[in-house]
Amino acid sequence: MICCKRVYEPAEDTDGYRVLVDRLWPRGVSKAGLQHHAWLREVAPSTALRRAFGHRVGAFEAFSQGYRRELAAHPEHWQGLLARAGAGSVTLLYAARDQERNNARVLQDFLEDELDRQGASSSPVCYAGEL
DSSP states (O other): OEEEETTSSOOOGOOOOEEEESSSSSSSTTTTTTSHHHHHHHHGHHHHHHHHHOOGGGHHHHHHHHHHHHHOOGGGHHHHHHHHHHHHHHEEOOOOOSSSSSSSHHHHHHHHHHHHHHSSOOOOGGTTTOO
């Protein structure tokens, strides 16, 4: 199971493996204060894509498509998350205010799609041209 949660929300036992998926460390949160297992900067959207999005609602669809292309091109960045999600709960931590339109939600959808594809015998590298 893959869930998303803002870094400002308290950790729960049901969160499982908690991983920060933002490129930048969240404001107002100390590194010692955030209960997390890992910080995967490389799985976050590129700086150029993040800046083009600027958390504008109207730009989310283009951001989502661009981010999914970046993810498809670099399976080495998210394969570990996929393996953990197949074995138990994973919580993707993010700092964005918008709880519906952010990189963690796009990553969650992407990973869930990949878990669904695991039934087929194919390599995630083959998906780079599909998005």
